[in-house]
Every structure is written in C-alpha cells, then in structure tokens.
Amino acid sequence: METILTLNNLTKKYGPLTAVDNLSFEIKKGNVYGILGPNGSGKSTTLGMVLNVVNKTSGDFHWFDGKDSTHEALKMVGAIIEHPNFYPYMTAVQNLALVCKIKGVNSSKIEEKLEVVGLLDRKNSKFRTFSLGMKQRLAIASALLNDPEILILDEPTNGLDPQGIHQIREIIRNIAATGTTILLASHLLDEVEKVCSHVVIIRKGVKLYSGRVDEMNASHGFFELKSNDISKLKEVLTHHPLIGKITEHDGLVTAILEEPMNAEVINSYLFEKGVALSYLVKRKESLEEQFLQLTNQTTN
Structure with a gap:
C-alpha cells in the first residue's frame, strides 16, 4: 500500500516545553487516520509541521516517496487547520473562485465540490449568511478544489451543534469512500471511533498508541x-x-x-x-x- 506521509522522530520544542516528542508514524493511502489526544497534546503542532507552517526542532518527515520537495508535495494536499477564512460579502462560488486563482487550479470543479459538501443550493449566498457548520463545509470544499491525495482536518467539528457534527462526519465518510486519504486531529474519542479506520493517540507530544481503531480495544479483558x-x-x-x-x-x-x-x-x-x-x-x-x-x- 502506497505511503502518503512518514514521520521519523519529529520533535518540536518551544524553549523548555516539548510540544511534540520524537513522534513517528506512517499514513497509508486510502485510510482515514485520526490523531487523537486531549487538548494541548501536540496534535495541531504536528499538523503544522508537516504542512510547513511550524518549523520542526528535530527529526524528519516526508510526503509520498520523498522525492519531491515539501513545497511541491503540498500541491497534492488539501488542509484546513484554522477557522474558515473567507470574504463575508462574497458568495460561496466567488470565494471558491478566488481560492482557485490563488492555488492555480481550474475553477471548473467548484460546483462539483459544493455538491460534495451539500452547499450547491447555496452557491450564490453570501458567506456572512452561513451558519458555522456551513462555513466549515465550505472550507472542506475549498480544500478539495485541487483533488488532493490527502485531506487534513484539524478538529473539524469543533463548536458545531449535533446536526452540524453529523453533517461533517457524513461528508468525511463520503470523501473517504472515493479513495481520498484523510488525516484528522480530534480530542473526541467518539469522532475517531465513528469516522476513522486508524488512530494515533498522543499525550504531551508522546505517541501512546498507533494502529487500527478496531484493534485498540483488542485486549483480552x-x-x-x-x-x-x-x-x-x-x-x-x-x-x-x-x-x-x-x-x-x-x-x-x-x-x-x-x-x-x-x-x-x-x-x-x-x-x-x-x-x-x-x-x-x-x-x-x-x-x-x-x-x-x-x-x-x-x-x-
């Protein structure tokens, strides 16, 4: 099975604080991975490092076969690691068209991606009229515009009501069903259990478990x-x-x-x-x- 991402002893220190401590794991193509841990466990920092927005202290990581630079490899990655940030006075279509220009991708897939996230009927509505859940779904559509090999989501259901949580989880499952690899960070066990096939559990930046979700509780009692x-x-x-x-x-x-x-x-x-x-x-x-x-x- 093709390897999408490899981490080798990846470490991030902020002065005396070690946020991520010698973290190693692999992401294989076609699976849904969850980085699971309490708030402050180093999940977002880990994602930040592999997306080149946080500088690593030591260790290494590489995308795919490691032959391309991280900059080139990230062109095949879709990611949402912050709150959705679109222009409030522009419509969904207009915002996504702008993203296409910035990313240098064809705008022909905008409606297709809006349909994936259930927003096609609101394509001409201004962003400021969207609920928090709809804003998050538009962000997912935005991350899918380049047909990424892997979609990375940081706490995708944070702050959403139960209906919004259900909608996002359904969308993640549907995207995964098309063969797209997904990596999501969450502090919610329920989320990982319902959505992910594999999980990496971290606490204080240290890996405690890595493997299939259904094997995590394969203890003998x-x-x-x-x-x-x-x-x-x-x-x-x-x-x-x-x-x-x-x-x-x-x-x-x-x-x-x-x-x-x-x-x-x-x-x-x-x-x-x-x-x-x-x-x-x-x-x-x-x-x-x-x-x-x-x-x-x-x-x-």
Whole structure:
C-alpha cells in the first residue's frame, strides 16, 4: 500500500516545553487516520509541521516517496487547520473562485465540490449568511478544489451543534469512500471511533498508541475478584503466567489478562492454591476505558 506521509522522530520544542516528542508514524493511502489526544497534546503542532507552517526542532518527515520537495508535495494536499477564512460579502462560488486563482487550479470543479459538501443550493449566498457548520463545509470544499491525495482536518467539528457534527462526519465518510486519504486531529474519542479506520493517540507530544481503531480495544479483558484474604489472592495471582498488572481498590482486585482465559480456569487455579473467592467477574475494557487509561497515565 502506497505511503502518503512518514514521520521519523519529529520533535518540536518551544524553549523548555516539548510540544511534540520524537513522534513517528506512517499514513497509508486510502485510510482515514485520526490523531487523537486531549487538548494541548501536540496534535495541531504536528499538523503544522508537516504542512510547513511550524518549523520542526528535530527529526524528519516526508510526503509520498520523498522525492519531491515539501513545497511541491503540498500541491497534492488539501488542509484546513484554522477557522474558515473567507470574504463575508462574497458568495460561496466567488470565494471558491478566488481560492482557485490563488492555488492555480481550474475553477471548473467548484460546483462539483459544493455538491460534495451539500452547499450547491447555496452557491450564490453570501458567506456572512452561513451558519458555522456551513462555513466549515465550505472550507472542506475549498480544500478539495485541487483533488488532493490527502485531506487534513484539524478538529473539524469543533463548536458545531449535533446536526452540524453529523453533517461533517457524513461528508468525511463520503470523501473517504472515493479513495481520498484523510488525516484528522480530534480530542473526541467518539469522532475517531465513528469516522476513522486508524488512530494515533498522543499525550504531551508522546505517541501512546498507533494502529487500527478496531484493534485498540483488542485486549483480552480483565478479572474482578474478591476474597476474604486479599493479600493471599494478590500473591497467588502474581504467579499466574497469564495474569499481568494487578490492582486493588476498596477490596476489589483487578487482574489484567495478557492471554485469553475464562473465569472457570482462574477460579479452579485459585481454589487449588487455597484461595476461596466471594466474587468473580470477567470484563472487557471498552475503547473509552482504554483511551482514558492511556491518556491519564503519568510519565515518570
């Protein structure tokens, strides 16, 4: 599969603050990628660097096969990394025609792109009459005018009402269905879960996870256990080869599984070791639980 973008130990420092810390990942053609993390985690800075609007401190990145300069490669990229900025007294068509002149692309596709974002019926309406959601959709149309290989969106649904959020997500899915690669930054797990095929999770500029969304919660689950002898329970669990991290809170022991195992097996094992359980439940971590566990972890 063709590689669209490659990051190698990309780092950005602002004085003593490291905004992006040795970030490495690849974007492959035809997928929808989400850079997911809390506000201030370095998502926008990362996008800024690969779009040549923020200077990197160290590391490297290259577009496509790396043979073209970043300036040339960016001609095949469509991006929205700031709030839509159009002339309020001009119509949608007039604004896009101006963008075509600036980008040096043919204006023949303006109506086609307006149709993609559901604004063809408002093509002659002035920008100042548009809602926030419509302004964002016009910005997406603008970014599509050069038929980019990849569309980059920074927090595309920020500030929108539920209807506006739904419309933008539908548009992203429809664009992806045509084969356009998409990279979006978001702090919303729900957004990434519904729209993206792949995710890169970052916190304080550090990559915590990179891979398919549906594999992020492919853990083997965990047991919740109680016993009259908590100390012995924890000790015996520690020696089981398939049990990983063990924690205790208010008498409830949580044992993370490193390999598949059912409740009957662990119950028999503990009974043989002289531990009688008063409570045993097997659970599966949700995607939300895994995300919170990743992004709330402390760095030593």
